[in-house]
Amino acid sequence: MTASLLVRRPSVAFLAGWLFAALLFAGWSLATPISSAPDEPSHVVKAAATVRGDLTGGPTDATGIEAFTLPRDVSDLGGAMACTAAQPTVPATCQPDLDSFGDDEFAATSGVGSYNPLYYALVGWPSLFLGGDAAVIGMRLVSALVNAFFVGVVAWAAAQMRRGSAVAAWSAVALTPMATYLGGMVNPNGVEVTGCLALAAMAWLIVHDPDGPRLGVRAGALVVAGVVAGNARSASPLFVLLIVVAVLLTVPVRDVGDLLRRRPVWLAAAVAAVGLGAAAAWTVLVAAPAGFIPSSDPARDTLLPAVLHTLAATENYGTEMIGVLGWFDTGLPQPVYYGWTAGVGLVVAGALGFARRRALVGAGLLMVALLLVPSVLQAPSAAAFGYIWQGRYSLPVFVGMVIVAGLAWQHARPSHERWLRLVVVVVSAATVGQVASFATAYRRYSVGVSRPFRDVLEPGSWQAPGGLVAVALVFVVGAVGLGVLGVLVTRAVEAAAAEIPSRADAPASADAPSSVDASPVRADGGEEPAAGTDPALDVAPGRATHAPRA
Numbered sequence: 001m002t003a004s005l006l007v008r009r010p011s012v013a014f015l016a017g018w019l020f021a022a023l024l025f026a027g028w029s030l031a032t033p034i035s036s037a038p039d040e041p042s043h044v045v046k047a048a049a050t051v052r053g054d055l056t057g058g059p060t061d062a063t064g065i066e067a068f069t070l071p072r073d074v075s076d077l078g079g080a081m082a083c084t085a086a087q088p089t090v091p092a093t094c095q096p097d098l099d100s101f102g103d104d105e106f107a108a109t110s111g112v113g114s115y116n117p118l119y120y121a122l123v124g125w126p127s128l129f130l131g132g133d134a135a136v137i138g139m140r141l142v143s144a145l146v147n148a149f150f151v152g153v154v155a156w157a158a159a160q161m162r163r164g165s166a167v168a169a170w171s172a173v174a175l176t177p178m179a180t181y182l183g184g185m186v187n188p189n190g191v192e193v194t195g196c197l198a199l200a201a202m203a204w205l206i207v208h209d210p211d212g213p214r215l216g217v218r219a220g221a222l223v224v225a226g227v228v229a230g231n232a233r234s235a236s237p238l239f240v241l242l243i244v245v246a247v248l249l250t251v252p253v254r255d256v257g258d259l260l261r262r263r264p265v266w267l268a269a270a271v272a273a274v275g276l277g278a279a280a281a282w283t284v285l286v287a288a289p290a291g292f293i294p295s296s297d298p299a300r301d302t303l304l305p306a307v308l309h310t311l312a313a314t315e316n317y318g319t320e321m322i323g324v325l326g327w328f329d330t331g332l333p334q335p336v337y338y339g340w341t342a343g344v345g346l347v348v349a350g351a352l353g354f355a356r357r358r359a360l361v362g363a364g365l366l367m368v369a370l371l372l373v374p375s376v377l378q379a380p381s382a383a384a385f386g387y388i389w390q391g392r393y394s395l396p397v398f399v400g401m402v403i404v405a406g407l408a409w410q411h412a413r414p415s416h417e418r419w420l421r422l423v424v425v426v427v428s429a430a431t432v433g434q435v436a437s438f439a440t441a442y443r444r445y446s447v448g449v450s451r452p453f454r455d456v457l458e459p460g461s462w463q464a465p466g467g468l469v470a471v472a473l474v475f476v477v478g479a480v481g482l483g484v485l486g487v488l489v490t491r492a493v494e495a496a497a498a499e500i501p502s503r504a505d506a507p508a509s510a511d512a513p514s515s516v517d518a519s520p521v522r523a524d525g526g527e528e529p530a531a532g533t534d535p536a537l538d539v540a541p542g543r544a545t546h547a548p549r550a
Helices: 003-008 010-031 040-050 118-123 132-158 167-174 177-183 188-208 215-230 236-248 253-260 263-290 303-312 314-323 334-354 357-385 391-412 416-446 453-457 468-498
Strands: 066-071 105-110
Touching: 003 010, 003 468, 010 132, 010 177, 010 416, 010 468, 040 066, 040 105, 040 118, 040 132, 118 132, 118 188, 132 167, 132 177, 132 188, 132 215, 132 468, 167 188, 167 334, 167 391, 167 416, 167 468, 177 188, 177 314, 177 391, 177 416, 188 215, 188 236, 188 253, 188 391, 215 236, 215 263, 236 263, 236 357, 236 391, 253 263, 303 314, 303 357, 314 334, 314 357, 314 391, 334 357, 334 391, 334 416, 357 391, 416 453, 416 468
Parallel strands: none
Antiparallel strands: 066 105
């Protein structure tokens, strides 16, 4: 694979991104035992029921709990199957064999029975043909493929962004170990995160380059990401709206009006409105009346104390966004937390220090939202349900913030060579952090956190399907492959930008990167405005232009 091919044929970047992300997520799918992921027993029950036509289950005496009748070997995932939950020293060897449970009917309960059924319909179908471990792992792998698709969309968008050549670095920071871990589990939180990641990248590409080729395909990808992510969980439509509004704020209002007059865009907006309207309707009519599972914490506070309590927990939420795996029982190595915190700080500081005012407004909206959304969504119900927010619930806003802030920074400082070095450093560090997190989680479930890594190889330790070597190879190939792809895309986009003066009079290729325009490049890597334009606005007198702008 040559770097130039990725720019000339962005679909190659998409397929490569999808493949490597699928391997990365599949590594997590196989390396963690059944019922070890957050609330996974409930999500598996919901998925198995959804594909059998039962979308909401029946009521029970417990708030937020619904009942379903399903084959026992795809639904009896609590009890002994969850023997590792909240016990980090207990390895997965304590689990019984799910295949031995039989397929007789079982009265299963789920705490997510009232959730939007879209995600569950996408991932639940393996349970119609498989049973036991194979059914659950099959659902995990399908979920990994769905999540990987959206990472592929990000790679496709990155290959078309001349001023966004460092998207690989922003994506590496955004996809924390917690995000990639969720990408391989049966949990709609994963697709909410990856969908919002793709949404932010595609929205930026469309808004800053509406004259690029295949606007209809771009708009279609935007709609798919937005609608799938927006139908994941109750708060998802809000997250999607925040990201889209933030990106629109990075350009003048008149440009937004021009954009919405384009047929592919307004058609996409109409479809998205229907899809997100359906999500909102499900939340109001089905999910909200069903209630939520109350927190086990006895604290119940009124609005103002709940807001202050939630704000005080911001640091904890940040740690959880980077990664506290399993049932809050598997922490990551301290250098992983330090490294990711530094990466996020770099992106935020870059945007605050260098982004142009208009672009900073959009990035700033998501920064503020990341801080306040937990309070806005949790505090009003704290008196009834207690404190139920987890850091991973904020990840959709977090990934959008990192992408928008990173692109806002880069648009103000388009020097190419510097960004390639940054991509190499950030992507390399993130890859090491992902592998270290994977190894830590595998050790925890194989022998428990109190045992040394070498004991993973001892007889009697828990092993993933296929064995440690095979699963680790799948994960490492996915992680390293994504990193290499990101560097290659960056090199290709920057090389294409450097060639612009010599190609200014050449006819554009249909597959050329759409955001490559004919603006001359200065010696410092920036751009000279085209003749007759206002450099402050990137607008030619008397007309609007759709050249990339900060």
